[in-house]
Amino acid sequence: MKCPFCGTPSTQVTDTRENDEGDLIRRRRRCNECDKRFTTYERIELKMPxxxxxxxxxxxxxxxxxxxxxxxxxxxxxxxxxxxxxxxxxxxxxxxxxxxxxxxxxxxxxxxxxxxxxxxxxxxxxxxxxxxxxxxxxxFSEAIREVSSTARNRNSKRN
Structure with missing residues (x-):
């Protein structure tokens, strides 16, 4: 990960934590060049079709x-x-x-x-x-019949 302060590509992870839901990781990093610290976040990126x-x-x-x-x-x-x-x-x-x-x-x-x-x-x-x-x-009537028959079938299965 490149340092946002000096641009050096050499950084080190000092701490990693996952959030309660488990869908986000927070990483504390330290730049090996300028010694500044920063935080990065990782989350899953799902691509919808x-x-x-x-x-x-x-x-x-x-x-x-x-x-x-x-x-x-x-x-x-x-x-x-x-x-x-x-x-x-x-x-x-x-x-x-x-x-x-x-x-x-x-x-x-x-x-x-x-x-x-x-x-x-x-x-x-x-x-x-x-x-x-x-x-x-x-x-319209056909769609209503379809919904009605589905509801009747579901109710008869419960009894």
Missing amino acids: LVVKKNGSRAEYEREKLFGSMKLSLRKRPVTAESVEAALDRIEGRLLSLGEREIPSEKLGELVMRELKRLDKIAYIRFASVYRNFEDAEE
Whole structure:
């Protein structure tokens, strides 16, 4: 590590500590040339895949953008921000586990719909109506039947 004071590449680690969550390492360093001390931090940098849109263009994955579209679907619904954050964490975990450099926007949309279906059925229908570009009331009805049958199957398994 190069010294920020004199630029010498010869520095020595004097102390290393990990934070409580285990995702950050703090290192105290001392320059062998000017003897000044400084701190560096190490954290894992995970690279999210690029999103390939329907028109073929590519865009960086943006958590905030996904959060915004989910919140729009969840507007005036009884779902906590923590639940939405957890859903986003699951989506990002899935994206990372795929190990792909690029992901089609359709696949990302399907992951979002799966999470919304778990969180709130109405939000799922709202998102699906825009995402799947419903043309008529029959498509709405089909999505509602799908959600209703999933809920009935889940309830019958519990009993």
